[in-house]
Amino acid sequence: DQQVKQNSPSLSxxxxxxxxxxxxxxxxxxxxxxxxxxxxxxxxxxxISISSIKDKNEDGRFTxxxxxxxxxxxxxxxxxxxxxxxxxxxxxxxxxxxxKLTFGTGTRLQVTL
Amino acid sequence: xxxxxxNPRYLITVTGKKLTVTCSQxxxxxxxxWYRQDPGLGLRQIYYSMNVEVTDKGDVPExxxxxxxxxxxFPLILESPSPNQTSxxxxxxxxxxxxxxxxxxxxxxxxxx
Numbered sequence: 001d002q003q004v005k006q007n008s009p010s011l012s013x014x015x016x017x018x019x020x021x022x023x024x025x026x027x028x029x030x031x032x033x034x035x036x037x038x039x040x041x042x043x044x045x046x047x048i049s050i051s052s053i054k055d056k057n058e059d060g061r062f063t064x065x066x067x068x069x070x071x072x073x074x075x076x077x078x079x080x081x082x083x084x085x086x087x088x089x090x091x092x093x094x095x096x097x098x099x100k101l102t103f104g105t106g107t108r109l110q111v112t113l
Numbered sequence: 114x115x116x117x118x119x120n121p122r123y124l125i126t127v128t129g130k131k132l133t134v135t136c137s138q139x140x141x142x143x144x145x146x147w148y149r150q151d152p153g154l155g156l157r158q159i160y161y162s163m164n165v166e167v168t169d170k171g172d173v174p175e176x177x178x179x180x181x182x183x184x185x186x187f188p189l190i191l192e193s194p195s196p197n198q199t200s201x202x203x204x205x206x207x208x209x210x211x212x213x214x215x216x217x218x219x220x221x222x223x224x225x226x
Contacts, residue, residue, distance in 0.1 A: 004155075032212055043117070043203050043217030044156070051212070089155060100146075101215065102172075103156040 003027045004092050006104035013111055019077040021107050023090030026071065030092035034101065035064060035075050038087045047088075048075070080111045115140045117218035119204050125224045126194055134189045134221050136204030142216075144209035145187040146171070147179065149200040150220075156203065162187055163209060194225040 005024045013019045023033075031052035036044035050057040050064045050073065057064050063076045077084055090104040117138045126132055138145065146161040148171075158171030162181040176198055178190040187206075191198060201222050205215040 002155075006155075034214060036217075041219065043205075043219045044215075045217070046214035049212065049214065091156075100158070100161060101156075102158075103148075105153060105155040 001026075002105070003030075004090055004102050004104040006088075006090055006107045008107050009105070010108040010110070013080045013109065015082060015111055015113050016079045019075075019080045019084065019109055019111070021075040021077075021088050021090075021109065023073045023075075023104055024071060025073075025092050027092070027094075027102075028071070029094045030102070031095050032093045033064070033066060033073050034091045034093075035062075036089045036091060036103075037084075038089065038106070044089055077109075080109075082111050082113065085109055085111045115216070117204055117206055117216050119202075119218035119221050121221060122219065123222050125226065127226055128195055129193050132191050132194060132223075134191075134202060134204075134223070136187045136189065136218060137185050138187075138204075138206040138216070139185065140206060140208075140216065141184065142206035142208050143184070145181065145204065145206045146215070147177070147187070147189050148203045148205065149173065150203065151200050159189070159202075191223075194223075196225050199223060199225050 034049040035047040037047045038044040066073045087106045089106045091101040120135045147159040148156040157173045160179040162168045204218040207215045
């Protein structure tokens, strides 16, 4: 039972354009959401997070949007750069357990020149 | 440098031969966890530990053991590995406070023949 879903296994975007990565969840107990980025031969690294009391969080070129009623979040990267090419994992946790994460299956982003 | 260190990075073994993957962190984190990454399944939690001598099962604990005798170390033990445990394994740690994100090691690729 996949409680966190990333339905697009891959995405290709031109450099300078916007990348939008999507994530859906089914468990209404999740209230904290994170995005991790993973390069080949490395572990995932934390990118950005959002609490369920917010609907948007921004950090430089990265913005995460949360739609609680739709149980949907998205990561926007603007502008996309070749160094953003990686696998992006969406993750969710329940109240007070930000370390115990449930991960999605990942989306491979390729930013082309 | 703050880091989570896993060893070995690559391991090929045969069915039934006991093995241990070590994990060590130098950030004085209370929380440590093991994940496995498989194609199409994302990252799934195997075991976690909230402090020394405190461990608990994650979502896929069958066939694995862990121990937490010291705060910095959290080894993953496969008593009798089987081919379905061929996977990419990640150790992670966090301070377990204020929604602090997990810090991951660089992974151990295990092949069981």
